[in-house]
Amino acid sequence: MIAKILKDRFKKVKFLLLDVDGVLTDGRIVYDSNGNDSKFFDVHDGLGVHLLGRMGIKTILITAKGSGSIKPRAKDMRVEAVYENILPKTKVYDKVCKKYGLKDSEICFVGDDLVDLCVLKKAGVPVATHNAAREIKQAALYVTKRDGGRGAVREVAELILRSKGLWQKALEIYA
Numbered sequence: 001m002i003a004k005i006l007k008d009r010f011k012k013v014k015f016l017l018l019d020v021d022g023v024l025t026d027g028r029i030v031y032d033s034n035g036n037d038s039k040f041f042d043v044h045d046g047l048g049v050h051l052l053g054r055m056g057i058k059t060i061l062i063t064a065k066g067s068g069s070i071k072p073r074a075k076d077m078r079v080e081a082v083y084e085n086i087l088p089k090t091k092v093y094d095k096v097c098k099k100y101g102l103k104d105s106e107i108c109f110v111g112d113d114l115v116d117l118c119v120l121k122k123a124g125v126p127v128a129t130h131n132a133a134r135e136i137k138q139a140a141l142y143v144t145k146r147d148g149g150r151g152a153v154r155e156v157a158e159l160i161l162r163s164k165g166l167w168q169k170a171l172e173i174y175a
Contacts, residue, residue: 002159006142009125010163014106015080016052017093017119018153020063020070022112023129026149029067039069042149048157049077051170055161058100062092064115089119110156111136112148127156 002010021027025039032038049059058080063070066084074082083092093109096102105124109116112132120126120139128140129148137143142159144152161167 002142002163006159007163009105009141010108010159012105013108013125013160013164014057015096015100015102015108016049016057016059016156016160017096017107017109017123018049018059018061019089019109019111019113019116020061020067021065022131022148023110024061024073024149024153026147027112027131037067037069039067039073040149041073042151042154044151045149045153045157046073046077048154049079051173052157052160053078053080054173055164055166055170057160057164060092060096062086062089062119064089087115089115090122093119093122108156108160110144110153 018024024045025041030038052059060080061074061082063084064087071082086092104122107123108125109119109123110127111120112129114133117139126140128136128143129152130144131147144155146152146155161170
């Protein structure tokens, strides 16, 4: 059970913004002999993002490092937009707020490392993964019980949906 103050903050969320490496993936990057990279994504995180979308909560990915594997995964999850090779990430954060008419309190951002600190300080619901850098955890309102790429995003998706009273409706999709 989450504290009432956390539930109240998660209840206001209209958009989920996510870092990719270390949040949607476990942080490992594997290069083949041709220099192509591979990333490991968690299927549970993907379903969490998909459920948010089905319930009207959009997700946007913001990553400092681009990769050929990000856009196909984003398409699978039906995210609203993907922004790659972005530093500082606040450039996209400010653009998203303006484009969609959002207040900081309506945005949940999940990060894990120092490049995410600037967005964590602006988002109304800043979240760190369990395995995040110490400074990220200190800036977060909530630290997930799960590691990045290992269900942390699904945990956040469920917190948002449960706080908004939408979890049962989301379950009905698969009942």
